[in-house]
Amino acid sequence: MADPSSYRPKPGDVPDCPGVYRFRDEHRRVIYVGKAKSLRQRLANYFQDLANLHPRTRSMVTTAASVEWTVVSTEVEALQLEYSWIKEFDPRFNVKYRDDKSYPYLAVTMNEEFPRVQVMRGHKKKGVRYFGPYGHAWAIRDTVDLLLRVFPVRTCSAGVFKNAARTGRPCLLGYIGKCSAPCVGRVSAEEHRELAEDFSDFMAGRTGTYLRRLEKQMTEAAEEMEYERAARLRDDIEALRKAMEKSAVVLADATDADLIAVAEDELEAAVQIFHVRGGRVRGQRGWVTDKVEDVTTGALVEHALQQLYGEESGDAVPKEVLVPALPDPVEPVQEWLAERRGSNVSLRIPQRGDKKALMETVQRNAQQGLVLHKTRRASDLTTRSRALEEIAEALDLDSAPLRIECYDISHLQGDDVVASMVVFEDGLQRKSEYRRFQIKGRAGDTRLWHGEGQDDVRSMHEVITRRFRRYLAEKEKTGEWADGEDVPVNGSPAGSPDGSLDGAPEGPVDALVEDDGRPKRFAYPPQLVVVDGGQPQVAAAQRALDELGIDDIAVCGLAKRLEEIWLPGEDDPVVLPRSSEGLYLLQRVRDEAHRFAITYQRTRRAKRFRAGPLDDVPGLGETRKQALIKHFGSVKRLRSATIDQICGVPGIGRKTAETIAAALAQAVPAGPAVNTATGEIMEDVEEAPAATTAGDAETPVPTSVPDDRRGQET
Numbered sequence: 001m002a003d004p005s006s007y008r009p010k011p012g013d014v015p016d017c018p019g020v021y022r023f024r025d026e027h028r029r030v031i032y033v034g035k036a037k038s039l040r041q042r043l044a045n046y047f048q049d050l051a052n053l054h055p056r057t058r059s060m061v062t063t064a065a066s067v068e069w070t071v072v073s074t075e076v077e078a079l080q081l082e083y084s085w086i087k088e089f090d091p092r093f094n095v096k097y098r099d100d101k102s103y104p105y106l107a108v109t110m111n112e113e114f115p116r117v118q119v120m121r122g123h124k125k126k127g128v129r130y131f132g133p134y135g136h137a138w139a140i141r142d143t144v145d146l147l148l149r150v151f152p153v154r155t156c157s158a159g160v161f162k163n164a165a166r167t168g169r170p171c172l173l174g175y176i177g178k179c180s181a182p183c184v185g186r187v188s189a190e191e192h193r194e195l196a197e198d199f200s201d202f203m204a205g206r207t208g209t210y211l212r213r214l215e216k217q218m219t220e221a222a223e224e225m226e227y228e229r230a231a232r233l234r235d236d237i238e239a240l241r242k243a244m245e246k247s248a249v250v251l252a253d254a255t256d257a258d259l260i261a262v263a264e265d266e267l268e269a270a271v272q273i274f275h276v277r278g279g280r281v282r283g284q285r286g287w288v289t290d291k292v293e294d295v296t297t298g299a300l301v302e303h304a305l306q307q308l309y310g311e312e313s314g315d316a317v318p319k320e321v322l323v324p325a326l327p328d329p330v331e332p333v334q335e336w337l338a339e340r341r342g343s344n345v346s347l348r349i350p351q352r353g354d355k356k357a358l359m360e361t362v363q364r365n366a367q368q369g370l371v372l373h374k375t376r377r378a379s380d381l382t383t384r385s386r387a388l389e390e391i392a393e394a395l396d397l398d399s400a401p402l403r404i405e406c407y408d409i410s411h412l413q414g415d416d417v418v419a420s421m422v423v424f425e426d427g428l429q430r431k432s433e434y435r436r437f438q439i440k441g442r443a444g445d446t447r448l449w450h451g452e453g454q455d456d457v458r459s460m461h462e463v464i465t466r467r468f469r470r471y472l473a474e475k476e477k478t479g480e481w482a483d484g485e486d487v488p489v490n491g492s493p494a495g496s497p498d499g500s501l502d503g504a505p506e507g508p509v510d511a512l513v514e515d516d517g518r519p520k521r522f523a524y525p526p527q528l529v530v531v532d533g534g535q536p537q538v539a540a541a542q543r544a545l546d547e548l549g550i551d552d553i554a555v556c557g558l559a560k561r562l563e564e565i566w567l568p569g570e571d572d573p574v575v576l577p578r579s580s581e582g583l584y585l586l587q588r589v590r591d592e593a594h595r596f597a598i599t600y601q602r603t604r605r606a607k608r609f610r611a612g613p614l615d616d617v618p619g620l621g622e623t624r625k626q627a628l629i630k631h632f633g634s635v636k637r638l639r640s641a642t643i644d645q646i647c648g649v650p651g652i653g654r655k656t657a658e659t660i661a662a663a664l665a666q667a668v669p670a671g672p673a674v675n676t677a678t679g680e681i682m683e684d685v686e687e688a689p690a691a692t693t694a695g696d697a698e699t700p701v702p703t704s705v706p707d708d709r710r711g712q713e714t
Contacts, residue, residue: 004061008047014040019071023064030089035078060093075332083306106131115196148178150236151199257320263366272366302327317341384427390582401528406589408532409459410597419463420597464544534559542568639664
């Protein structure tokens with residue numbers, strides 16, 4: 001590992017002007033390429049105290065052994081040179097987008113004497129018109145099949161074309177009217193090229209003029225009583241309309257635009273692009289990249305623009321490019337795009353209307369692309385095995401942690417404090433074994449301890465204690481206590497003097513065994529406990545295990561900000577390489593625990609906000625609550641009703657009516673509403689059937705978990 005001070009240039013040697021710089025390693029390989037408006041200011045940022053650098057930047061400057069730069073005249077030239085060098089050197093620390101698959105294009109080979117329509121992949125060739133990319137090759141063939149009856153352009157290979165010309169017999173498409181058969185001279189080269197031009201114009205979105213022309217010809221043929229030609233033209237029009245229906249109109253103003261969306265996490269980013277031509281989505285593609293450098297969303301967009309348009313020119317660069325965030329600065333990128341197109345290009349963020357709605361669709365596709373990429377990566381057995389081995393090596397474990405449990409705490413400013421436990425076995429999710437906990441605190445409520453603030457450390461200690469008390473109880477139940485271990489007194493697990501099992505399903509210890517005699521999932525201990533947090537959370541988890549006498553389960557914490565792994569009693573974190581599969585697995589486990597915790601917390605908060613006085617009536621279900629509110633109109637009118645009037649509601653007996661009346665009499669009614677503009681008390685405003693909060697517009701995330709302590713998502 002090199003010391004950056006050993007190759008740091010003198011400040012006076014670095015020019016204060018635009019340019020492009022390259023970091024090289026000890027073998028003279030280029031490992032990073034960057035551009036700057038001011039080379040002096042930018043390079044100075046790399047040569048500072050390593051503790052102040054982002055971990056990825058720190059890794060780059062310590063891997064490098066030298067730095068060099070090239071001065072240019074403008075920021076646009078810097079952008080062009082940066083793109084050229086990234087393509088040439090393929091630096092390991094630069095963002096490199098990789099296609100998640102090879103996308104097919106519909107191509108028309110206008111560079112040949114007899115242009116051919118075909119499916120093409122790979123690099124674009126000069127003189128060939130491309131349309132797409134398409135998600136699947138069969139989508140291209142379906143479109144071409146519909147259009148060939150109207151534009152009978154050649155689709156055969158060069159060998160088939162030459163053989164037909166030699167024998168004087170066209171192929172099958174020539175006999176059925178889906179090829180104009182230029183191979184046997186049915187049309188001249190000029191007439192065939194005109195057909196190819198019409199085909200290309202139609203695919204480019206200029207459909208209205210051609211359809212109107214065909215409709216006029218059909219009308220004229222009918223008036224001249226040429227009914228067979230009119231019928232053929234009618235079928236041609238229908239075929240063209242079917243082809244147009246395959247790409248629905250998304251922008252009514254016939255816009256030519258590309259929409260780019262980015263979905264990202266700490267380690268990876270997915271880019272999704274929709275190509276809109278003539279107001280219709282003509283193609284779609286997606287990329288995934290490892291974030292090997294510390295970049296913003298705007299920088300990711302800039303890299304995507306470079307890769308997308310770096311080798312394009314003319315109409316291949318649309319008039320409008322819509323993005324989720326603008327590069328900083330945006331002017332050089334916009335000028336670079338305009339140079340490649342030959343005219344002005346609008347680079348902006350959509351704010352409203354159809355374009356914003358379409359951008360949201362592209363964003364959803366980007367998010368799905370990132371999730372799919374992670375799923376494919378996680379499902380690979382070799383990758384999972386390597387990840388577990390890397391974790392074992394980094395944490396100095398005796399063997400790979402085949403069962404990993406991760407815990408996270410979630411709350412909203414101290415209210416509705418909950419915890420989640422997610423389980424990964426052999427690197428895969430085991431959702432059937434996920435669990436959820438309400439944090440009880442000192443007073444047995446679900447609010448963080450008074451005066452303690454947002455005490456995630458105490459919450460973590462509590463949830464680890466509760467989970468492993470249950471593990472010890474099940475271990476005792478199955479007779480697995482080893483010689484020398486402390487046997488719980490009176491059936492109470494260690495650390496639980498009253499024998500209660502905090503957070504467990506209600507019931508005696510026997511309830512911890514399933515009906516078929518199998519032990520419940522808390523009987524299985526993990527090899528590794530991961531907590532979401534740094535040193536304090538790790539220390540709390542380890543202290544909880546120590547208090548229970550458990551010393552054979554490893555503990556670590558993953559700090560989200562810098563992705564550092566903290567171990568109990570260690571002053572310095574373990575930093576895995578950014579490309580480590582072990583780090584990727586730990587991050588995925590941590591993110592899943594966070595998702596599961598916040599889902600439960602939102603559900604509880606929404607339930608509390610919707611709570612009303614009828615919720616406290618024992619034995620009163622949702623159906624009868626709705627019947628009461630429907631009958632009386634509001635809780636206020638129900639509160640003023642007599643017992644006999646309440647008995648008049650279908651399904652409400654006298655005993656239930658008395659219980660309802662007593663519960664409503666004890667409940668404190670909501671205060672009168674006040675007109676904030678005039679200060680007037682609105683006495684006639686009736687109490688709502690359920691309380692709501694005006695300041696919380698967030699929709700709770702539904703969950704399929706049936707109760708508040710045990711869960712399984714589907």
